[in-house]
Amino acid sequence: MASGLRDVTAYLLVLLVIATLGPLQFGFHLAELNAPEDVITCRAKAALSTLAKAVSYIKGDASSASSAVPIDCIEMTRSDFAAISAIFTVGGLFGALTAGPFTSSRGRRRAMQVTAAFFLLGSIVETFAASVTVMIIGRLLTGVGAGASTVIVPLYISEVAPPSRRGFFGAFTQISINVGILLTQTLGYFLSHDGAWRWILGSGIIISIAQALGLFIIPESPAWTASTKGDMVRARRVLQRIRGNHANLDEEVEAWGEGNGKVLSEEESLLAGGGTASSDAIGTPLSPQLSQRTERATLGFSQVLRDSHTRPAIIAVVGIMFAQQLCGINSIIMYSVSLLKDLVSTNSALLTIIISVINLGTTIAASPLPDKLGRKTCLLASIIGQGTSSLVLALSIQFELKILSALAVLFFVAFFATGLGPVPFILASELVGPEAVGATQSWALGANYVATFLVAYLFPIVNDALNNALGGAGWVYFIFAGFALVFAGFIARNVPETRGKKDADEVWGRTRRVD
Known part of the structure; x- marks a missing residue:
């Protein structure tokens, strides 16, 4: 240090x-x-x-009433x-x-x-x-x-x-x-x-x-x-x-080799699928075991899904990325002002600033937790916390408990920063060997952006539709709470702990592959 x-x-x-x-x-x-x-x-x-x-x-x-205040909008x-x-x-x-x-x-x-x-x-x-x-x-x-x-x-x-x-x-x-x-x-x-x-x-x-x-x-x-x-x-x-x-x-x-691209090109090949490699792997000499593994051809986008050794990791990564978004974080980041303006007694834009400060502060404070408590523990705690916050938010909106609504939003964001925010991108490079990191990161990025698109596009539409059909507001957060319950079960069943594990074989508890 x-x-x-x-x-x-x-x-x-x-x-x-x-x-x-x-x-x-x-x-x-x-x-x-x-x-x-x-x-x-x-x-x-x-x-x-x-x-x-x-x-x-x-x-x-009165003749100039319609133009007294200039309005610029689309x-x-x-x-x-x-x-x-x-x-x-x-x-x-x-x-x-x-x-x-x-x-x-x-x-x-x-x-x-x-x-x-x-x-x-x-x-x-x-x-x-x-x-x-x-x-x-x-x-x-x-x-x-x-x-x-x-x-x-x-x-x-x-x-x-x-x-x-x-x-x-x-x-x-x-x-x-x-x-x-x-x-x-x-x-x-x-x-x-x-x-x-x-x-x-x-x-x-x-x-x-x-x-x-x-x-x-x-x-x-x-x-x-x-x-x-x-x-x-x-x-x-x-x-x-x-x-x-x-x-x-x-x-x-020494890790650069002789300047012919041989050492780094193996690691840069991990980016061919559009993802980032593990920060601990880049610029670090490969161990003898990893050197043996990188002699295998780099697995492509479809190959990692067909390979029985890497398929569970792809399923886990895609599920985690969908969990990150479908638990509802971007409903707050992208729409909190319009969502909260009729729900809280304080100014919703001011509350959004407070939310952003908590998001930043919690991200900094919680950054050591995945190494101390474990990746899976942080994920489960984060999802359970967000799901509980979603349920409390939905109920507080229904019963017009404005202070409780504001607190639920703050806890919702804080729980996201403790696990679902940083951990998915860590796991994407820890669940597979070096030959599959690039393709796995591609699956992770693809799933993340698809899920983000779904929330960004559908949230305001679904939110309005539910509120008009059922009356009141906040119904969509019952859906987010349900997603949290589903994804907590998924992670408990399908995502292994990677903290302290030296490679993907140890993570999944299998005999080292020698191809």
């Missing part, structure tokens, strides 16, 4: 701040429509027009807004699945520059959009950048961070996503009125420009430069600057 602390230089921190602007924008764009939803969709138009007329009549100028239905919200995840899926091959061939820095371009173009389109179609195009573009960032940035961080501190710095990706969510919710609290909502979206332009400029001063990953480009001298010089003048680089440099 002391050695790791000595390796944390100011230059490394600068690199991390610039790199994590990508995941920050993921969180920013994920939640950017939450607070200003009513203004953007013109639902606040009638209220503003009524206020304008009242002010004009008081002034004795007429759309509930389904239109759901489509605008959900298309972000479609772009995310495309970006995540194409980022792996691109960053392997063109480098991490160039790949991050491309994501910055998508963020910039998408933010510009969103900011000046005057129709549903144009807004969808903007959200699709920012989604591509966001999805690609979830692949590229963790890989870059794992390759520039000190080996002994990779687990710690690996958490920066999730933390920066939560910072982005908090930022956009805070802006939404102050700017969700009249035409000011465009400044919320326009802030994405500023962040993407900052990212693009910052990427000009950060170096390419030394590991990629050595193993793919073959430039060992340049790679070592860059790594020395990152680690500090007095750091011993021999062990890390």
Whole structure:
């Protein structure tokens, strides 16, 4: 630990701040429509027009009543807004699945520059959009950048961070996503009125420009430069600057091989399916046992499902990713302001900021738990906690217990951060051997974005339909509670504990394969 602390230089921190602007924008764009939803969709138009007329009549100028307050919005239905919200995840899926091959061939820095371009173009389109179609195009573009960032940035961080501190710095990706969510919710609290909502979206332009400029001063990953480009001298010089003048680089440099791409290409092949490799595996010499296993051909997307050894892991990973979304977290992250505005006595936008702060704080505080308590324990505790919170939220809404509704939402988010938030992405690389990590990550990313799309698109529609059919509000959270019960049983039955296990064979309790 002391050695790791000595390796944390100011230059490394600068690199991390610039790199994590990508995941920050993921969180920013994920939640950017939450607070200003009513203004953007013109639902606040009638209220503003009524206020304008009242002010004009008081002034004795009835002829200008309809134009007393300028209203900038985009007429759309509930389904239109759901489509605008959900298309972000479609772009995310495309970006995540194409980022792996691109960053392997063109480098991490160039790949991050491309994501910055998508963020910039998408933010510009969103900011000046005057129709549903144009807004969808903007959200699709920012989604591509966001999805690609979830692949590229963790890989870059794992390759520039000190080996002994990779687990710690690996958490920066999730933390920066939560910072982005908090930022956009805070802006939404102050700017969700009249035409000011465009400044919320326009802030994405500023962040993407900052990212693009910052990427000009950060170096390419030394590991990629050595193993793919073959430039060992340049790679070592860059790594020395990152680690500090007095750091011993021999062990890390040895992992690069002879600069012909042989060692790292085996690990980079894990990205061919669009996922990220385990942060502990990247840039670390392979053990003799793992070296034997990597001699097997890398398993493809369909092969891991047909292989009897990897199929249980795919089932487990897909189930966990669906659990992460179908337990309802994005109903809060993306729709909490409109959902809570009639349910709580406090300002719903202010409550959303508090939710984001709790999400960020709990994510940081709970980051050591998977290593201390175990992955499966954290998952089950998280799901049971979220399911209980969903049930309490549904009942408190039915009985109009506003304080209890607010507390249920806060606990709902806190329980998510203790397990369902970080653990699924850890397990995706621990349940299989190195030859199957890339394809498994592809299944994980695909399942995650499909499930996110379902919640983003269907939640507002199903919520309105249930409330209209049954009367009252909050019925959809009974469904989320039911999903939590189902997925708790699924995880208890199908997901093994990986903490302290040296490889996938030990995780699944089977004899080591020798092919």
